[in-house]
Amino acid sequence: MADDGLRFPTSLGTSDETQIRLLGQDLAADLMGKVGFGELAYWLVAGRRPTPGETRVFEAVLVALADHGFTPTAIAARLTYLSAPDSLQGALAAGLLGGGSRFLGVTEDCGRFLHEALAGVSGEIDYDELALRVVKSATGRIPGLGHPVHKKLDPRTPVLFQIAEQEGLKGPHLRLFEAIGRVHPQVLGKTLPLNGAGVCGAALADLGLPIDILRGFALLARAAGLLGHLAEERRNPIGMDVYMTVDRNAVYDS
Amino acid sequence: MADDGLRFPTSLGTSDETQIRLLGQDLAADLMGKVGFGELAYWLVAGRRPTPGETRVFEAVLVALADHGFTPTAIAARLTYLSAPDSLQGALAAGLLGGGSRFLGVTEDCGRFLHEALAGVSGEIDYDELALRVVKSATGRIPGLGHPVHKKLDPRTPVLFQIAEQEGLKGPHLRLFEAIGRVHPQVLGKTLPLNGAGVCGAALADLGLPIDILRGFALLARAAGLLGHLAEERRNPIGMDVYMTVDRNAVYDS
């Protein structure tokens, strides 16, 4: 064989004539009908099967992030579908490409912020003290704090804390995030809500998922939401109206 | 208000200062921790909550389609990540963009093929007779028939039939697909396996999901698989080796 010596290792999927293996399991015999889709997504990224409690917290995060109505990403996906209805994958991809630093990035940013704050801390942690230190030394905005619409309380936040608590999965990231919620008014002089994207990042970090991939879960969740938008765009389109509204009100600015 | 008269209707998500509504439900109170992610994806597209049986069949389909190892889409996602590691969304989008007619399109094509074959058929259906008619009149390849690797049997196919049967959801699309499996040798003169992508399309069509969006479920499933590849690419990269293998063996062809 000409190219032996080449090796491309993977611990995800392989197949031969009679079997498809995924994550070391027999896909057809062991996984289909036996693991949920969220559970499999967790397993694929983390490389280990989650417990039922971990799956519940994880799926609650995905549900929380799936759709926020007419976000820029949902509008972009619908406009792309209007332009190129033959390529559903293109419309979905266009929507996901908005999943960057500003709108979908908070989940990752918050998880990373908390992770870095906790790095090097050992022994029993006084979360309020650590939170105070973290808020005082923050140079920019603290990720996960504040929301343009939910100015007092983001309704997702207490619910996700509660679910994590129920499942025994309220770990250091969620605890530190909660403490930031308690102490930041002392430093900032105003009270901001802990937002839903941020608490999701904290919860994912407590699940032990890799920090650099956290944005990916927001994208996976949003993929479901965008499919909902594209299905709705087929039934009850708004893309042409958005386009016409902008085009009709274009003003030439020399 | 200057722009009243404009109306952008949606039945997905909306929010105000205290509540986030999704699909007519209170996201925090009614959905988080209470519905699974696959269940929500179905609901978002179909506009109705699936039953537990429907959810099980649907998640089995997503699990079946999530990853097939080093497909062209997985390799493209990894190479994009190698080139632009700062943009996880770009690598994921690049992978999904391969979800077109050839590799991921079979699910949609098969669902549509069966749907069109069943359109206009009424009364009790003799599936073998209908299948024979359909196979005889097919102009090109029959979607869902044959597989480059699983030449005799695609192991996903009998399992998905069985799950649908268990849940009382083996409807006309799956029955017709099964009948095509039985009768096509009479017409084609050779026996081909019913492939996994095809049976997934038949099962999704039997779930009443919109035919034009079927490809979207393959994309959603693949989004999870691609995240697995990108997480693995971080831990144990192969992208640079793929690039070097190609570049080192480039031959200038005048």
Next chain:
Amino acid sequence: MADDGLRFPTSLGTSDETQIRLLGQDLAADLMGKVGFGELAYWLVAGRRPTPGETRVFEAVLVALADHGFTPTAIAARLTYLSAPDSLQGALAAGLLGGGSRFLGVTEDCGRFLHEALAGVSGEIDYDELALRVVKSATGRIPGLGHPVHKKLDPRTPVLFQIAEQEGLKGPHLRLFEAIGRVHPQVLGKTLPLNGAGVCGAALADLGLPIDILRGFALLARAAGLLGHLAEERRNPIGMDVYMTVDRNAVYDS
């Protein structure tokens, strides 16, 4: 060497320690400062260097297709940039993904339509007769005919005909397209303008460029227009206003 036997041929670019070769030329010595960008794009796709006349027609096409104001693709690119300003490539890609069948596809569709009409025709062609036959036998809309805004005359059309004429490059595709403009009222009972995207497709086909890649030139042209939009979005943003206009006028539709 482990993987000899592998060969990946290309006639585009290769490089070694001292030289970069592109299209059989020395990139630094023969191309930089000596060929224009449009000329190079033509050469890359066609595999041969265009004449000055071909370059002029080709660049006129790219100029004609570069921007049409606030198209759905331009709006999608701007919304993606709003959401993910850290990834210019993502915003550009999102805009290009709208380059499908409906908005940017006319160039390719028209080129292909004319190409197929001319296939098999030999000897001296009576263009009006052929056009009449083609218009009568067309099953759907004739690509390149009609425009939502330029209801009488698309101003690009006569100019591109004139440029092609000046350069001696008005070939069978442009002639047949022109004839369709003359004869279609007899068949359709109304007079529609030959649109700019269509005439561009005819001109590209007359340049001998591969029909299956024609859409690519519309995409290349649009890439420049989208960069203009993204640069303007930085200076004078409208993305947030578009988003707010849609979001503020969202109506929950149960």
Next chain:
Amino acid sequence: MADDGLRFPTSLGTSDETQIRLLGQDLAADLMGKVGFGELAYWLVAGRRPTPGETRVFEAVLVALADHGFTPTAIAARLTYLSAPDSLQGALAAGLLGGGSRFLGVTEDCGRFLHEALAGVSGEIDYDELALRVVKSATGRIPGLGHPVHKKLDPRTPVLFQIAEQEGLKGPHLRLFEAIGRVHPQVLGKTLPLNGAGVCGAALADLGLPIDILRGFALLARAAGLLGHLAEERRNPIGMDVYMTVDRNAVYDS
């Protein structure tokens, strides 16, 4: 009119029934056949028409960046085309999505690095002194320095310096870059070449183009190169061989 009050300003394109205006010009009468495509791209981004000398430098940059053979982005585009040949825009977009920090980002990074080094410097500049200061205080790698293949000299670098010199456009960014080439061995203890992507960034910055959009020109250039790859993939495909090479050498790694 219901939505007056809405205003979406643009200085790019607008059209009415009889005219298409772009950049304040009549597209058909003033631009088509009269401006080159590179010239228009510059104008679209900079908001002013370039001089012939500026156009020559600019097009030399685009030509230099158009293609580098089987890069990860070219391979990703070809694999995407293999998977979804019905969507040329998807394959092009997938290729461009690799235009991030690592492979295509050097142009932008180098332009920005030089721009920041020059900010606040006034009066006559001693470029060697400034370069020395800049190299000494650099925390990470200096963008534009070094190349994996052209270990001694990147052949594009002297040619672009020469073209800029010829056109009277060798400004402070190119001069500082050149000085970095002279002085860095004193600090780093080894001599690295000034690479082509870096000199392109310096030249674009000297043209007064917006620093935050520099990556965009690398993307535009690469769009032409990727179209070349996709046209070649149609004529003489390698995508399936790349896929098979990887898949055949996949090793399950538990």
